[in-house]
Amino acid sequence: MALQRIPARTAVAVRVARGERVRVVNTHGQQVVDTWAFVDPAAEWMSMEHSRLHMGRVNPRVGDTFVTNRRRPVLTLIEDTSGGVHDTLLAACDIYRYELLGAAGHDNCTDNLHAALGELGLRAPLTPSPLNLFENAPPAADGTIVIAPPVSTPGSHVALRAELDLVIVFSACPQDMAATNGPGPRDAHFERLA
Amino acid sequence: MALQRIPARTAVAVRVARGERVRVVNTHGQQVVDTWAFVDPAAEWMSMEHSRLHMGRVNPRVGDTFVTNRRRPVLTLIEDTSGGVHDTLLAACDIYRYELLGAAGHDNCTDNLHAALGELGLRAPLTPSPLNLFENAPPAADGTIVIAPPVSTPGSHVALRAELDLVIVFSACPQDMAATNGPGPRDAHFERLA
Numbered sequence: 001m002a003l004q005r006i007p008a009r010t011a012v013a014v015r016v017a018r019g020e021r022v023r024v025v026n027t028h029g030q031q032v033v034d035t036w037a038f039v040d041p042a043a044e045w046m047s048m049e050h051s052r053l054h055m056g057r058v059n060p061r062v063g064d065t066f067v068t069n070r071r072r073p074v075l076t077l078i079e080d081t082s083g084g085v086h087d088t089l090l091a092a093c094d095i096y097r098y099e100l101l102g103a104a105g106h107d108n109c110t111d112n113l114h115a116a117l118g119e120l121g122l123r124a125p126l127t128p129s130p131l132n133l134f135e136n137a138p139p140a141a142d143g144t145i146v147i148a149p150p151v152s153t154p155g156s157h158v159a160l161r162a163e164l165d166l167v168i169v170f171s172a173c174p175q176d177m178a179a180t181n182g183p184g185p186r187d188a189h190f191e192r193l194a
Numbered sequence: 195m196a197l198q199r200i201p202a203r204t205a206v207a208v209r210v211a212r213g214e215r216v217r218v219v220n221t222h223g224q225q226v227v228d229t230w231a232f233v234d235p236a237a238e239w240m241s242m243e244h245s246r247l248h249m250g251r252v253n254p255r256v257g258d259t260f261v262t263n264r265r266r267p268v269l270t271l272i273e274d275t276s277g278g279v280h281d282t283l284l285a286a287c288d289i290y291r292y293e294l295l296g297a298a299g300h301d302n303c304t305d306n307l308h309a310a311l312g313e314l315g316l317r318a319p320l321t322p323s324p325l326n327l328f329e330n331a332p333p334a335a336d337g338t339i340v341i342a343p344p345v346s347t348p349g350s351h352v353a354l355r356a357e358l359d360l361v362i363v364f365s366a367c368p369q370d371m372a373a374t375n376g377p378g379p380r381d382a383h384f385e386r387l388a
Contacts, residue, residue: 139337143252146250
């Protein structure tokens with residue numbers, strides 16, 4: 001099926017049915033894609049803090065399943081050609097992050113999320129901690145976290161299977177003041193798999 | 195000042211003014227204390243996913259400051275005689291966790307949190323990921339997480355300084371079906387420091 005664009009610095013929300021599979025393509029190779037999944041934007045969503053216990057690790061591997069804040073399976077990582085480095089530890093960027101960096105009003109994944117949900121007529125009362133696909137910030141042996149450029153390469157991808165009927169939101173992170181997105185924010189793409 | 199009891203399996207909410215210091219005592223040595231801090235229960239609270247980036251690590255050390263979901267300093271860890279092992283990665287236990295363990299209706303830190311806030315006439319629309327004081331579940335070098343009994347000893351403590359006017363909630367975790375609390379749920383205590 002056709003690739004759909006996640007324009008640089010913006011987010012796209014898409015409805016995905018249980019059992020459907022979605023491929024997220026790191027088109028230019030170093031673009032982080034903040035990812036959320038909502039069963040009900042008012043009450044149940046993919047939760048990193050619940051998923052880490054369920055998976056038994058901080059960094060998902062192929063075969064691992066994320067769960068919601070009600071501990072129900074929600075997304076399974078079924079393919080990964082990106083090098084397998086993703087982040088579950090860090091909040092989405094937001095106006096407060098950029099204010100601290102001296103860039104008030106900067107585009108950010110948190111506002112992107114809520115704008116994308118709004119385009120579907122949906123509203124979430126909070127911003128869950130996202131699955132930061134391709135983000136390279138694994139804790140070192142002493143627990144230290146440093147954000148480095150992604151290890152993923154152009155055209156590499158992950159594929160996710162929906163375990164419930166969902167709204168998934170992908171934000172091509174607009175961070176251009178840290179190493180998060182390597183040389184800078186670019187488009188990413190996704191496609192539904194047949 | 196006088197020690198106040200956090201009865202085993204329950205939570206206590208307390209108002210703390212900016213600049214005040216609170217000591218949390220692991221009275222019996224192996225009791226995890228799920229800890230939350232709210233500036234405004236409807237809008238601003240201590241956030242582990244924001245704090246990990248701010249601190250630059252997953253496990254807080256003396257001198258580290260936690261921040262809110264608006265990235266404002268909220269609590270600083272100013273003393274720690276417990277061995278320094280605390281968890282910022284795992285969700286509070288909840289009815290869903292115990293249902294999966296075959297114990298529907300079990301006491302849990304999530305319900306404890308909301309009950310304790312209710313006793314102050316407050317309501318939070320969500321359950322932030324807690325600071326799990328004394329919880330021993332650091333990620334291994336490969337990212338694996340296993341919950342082991344606390345390394346803390348009887349009477350060891352941490353002290354926290356409030357950086358804003360807060361409601362702090364301490365829950366003496368009722369988990370008795372995993373290694374979380376060592377030999378089992380016990381009381382903990384806290385005191386305001388002069």
